[in-house]
Amino acid sequence: MMELTRKGEYAIRGIVYLASQPADRVCLLSDIAAAVDVPATFLAKIFQQFSKIGLVKSYRGTGGGFLLGRLPEKITLLEVVEAVEGPITPNRCVVGPGECIRDVSCTVHPVWKRVQGKVRDVLEEVTLKDLAGV
Amino acid sequence: MMELTRKGEYAIRGIVYLASQPADRVCLLSDIAAAVDVPATFLAKIFQQFSKIGLVKSYRGTGGGFLLGRLPEKITLLEVVEAVEGPITPNRCVVGPGECIRDVSCTVHPVWKRVQGKVRDVLEEVTLKDLAGV
DNA sequence: CCCTAAAAAGATAAAAAATGTCTTGTTAGG
DNA sequence: CCTAACAAGACATTTTTTATCTTTTTAGGG
Numbered sequence: 001m002m003e004l005t006r007k008g009e010y011a012i013r014g015i016v017y018l019a020s021q022p023a024d025r026v027c028l029l030s031d032i033a034a035a036v037d038v039p040a041t042f043l044a045k046i047f048q049q050f051s052k053i054g055l056v057k058s059y060r061g062t063g064g065g066f067l068l069g070r071l072p073e074k075i076t077l078l079e080v081v082e083a084v085e086g087p088i089t090p091n092r093c094v095v096g097p098g099e100c101i102r103d104v105s106c107t108v109h110p111v112w113k114r115v116q117g118k119v120r121d122v123l124e125e126v127t128l129k130d131l132a133g134v
Numbered sequence: 135m136m137e138l139t140r141k142g143e144y145a146i147r148g149i150v151y152l153a154s155q156p157a158d159r160v161c162l163l164s165d166i167a168a169a170v171d172v173p174a175t176f177l178a179k180i181f182q183q184f185s186k187i188g189l190v191k192s193y194r195g196t197g198g199g200f201l202l203g204r205l206p207e208k209i210t211l212l213e214v215v216e217a218v219e220g221p222i223t224p225n226r227c228v229v230g231p232g233e234c235i236r237d238v239s240c241t242v243h244p245v246w247k248r249v250q251g252k253v254r255d256v257l258e259e260v261t262l263k264d265l266a267g268v
Numbered sequence: 269c270c271c272t273a274a275a276a277a278g279a280t281a282a283a284a285a286a287t288g289t290c291t292t293g294t295t296a297g298g
Numbered sequence: 299c300c301t302a303a304c305a306a307g308a309c310a311t312t313t314t315t316t317a318t319c320t321t322t323t324t325a326g327g328g
Binding site for chain 4 (some may be wrong): 193
Binding site for chain 1 (some may be wrong): 301304306
């Protein structure tokens with residue numbers, strides 16, 4: 001359980017690759033896809049999501065492509081994962097009050113809260129710089 | 135992401151309910167299902183899985199039903215969750231060597247290992263006794 | 269020895285999510 | 299205005315989840 005989907009895997013591979021390239025090198029989606037062995041059309045969707053929240057910058061037209069949106073050390077793995085997989089929510093009831101019908105005295109609730117916190121902590125302290133190994 | 139499935143939720147609800155009952159009270163599946171508001175046929179499958187690994191004891195025929203397999207304080211939430219959802223594996227590459235094709239120098243690998251460890255730690259230190267609030 | 273109660277096991281089915289693909293639109297450079 | 303490249307949305311396939319139904323096995327009681 002708790003498995004990352006392909007989408008999440010691809011997202012990490014793609015953006016880590018981008019982070020490993022020279023900072024000013026505009027990368028073609030097709031090149032990234034080939035390099036990390038991911039279907040280009042699928043990776044395109046992923047990078048669109050990245051682009052919307054500024055994790056990468058995109059340029060259209062001739063000479064276009066992608067650049068990292070911020071310095072690699074300023075992008076955490078947590079951001080990358082949550083960008084494509086949504087927030088870390090081990091159980092519905094950690095989302096917010098009212099989500100858990102078996103409400104008030106749900107004894108399991110705080111446990112999932114703890115799990116959520118731990119996972120976020122681990123993912124948040126890892127940056128693309130660490131992963132790209134520059 | 136990292137969400138528990140319904141099956142996992144139902145499993146927890148069901149076995150926590152069982153843990154909250156008097157230790158010698160043989161409970162009918164239909165009663166448990168009604169009490170925790172889970173489809174009886176689905177819960178049946180779940181309890182079959184529990185039964186196979188000894189988390190619960192089952193008795194067939196008239197007067198049959200379920201009992202907890204061990205004392206509530208001897209059953210961890212980790213066991214319950216893994217019984218129905220499989221092992222905690224945030225990413226394929228934590229399963230074992232060779233699983234990750236982008237093998238040797240997969241920098242993300244150790245991060246998922248850490249996530250896996252943290253999650254297991256949290257779930258392992260919570261028992262059914264804690265959850266049943268007896 | 270049957271009848272009924274109860275769980276076990278296996279087959280099947282509907283719904284949702286994951287995993288892609290394809291087409292069309294938009295933007296920019298030459 | 300032609301081509302390169304990303305953006306956006308519709309569509310299709312496969313897998314997983316979420317069940318349900320039927321048949322079988324086990325056990326107790328009359």
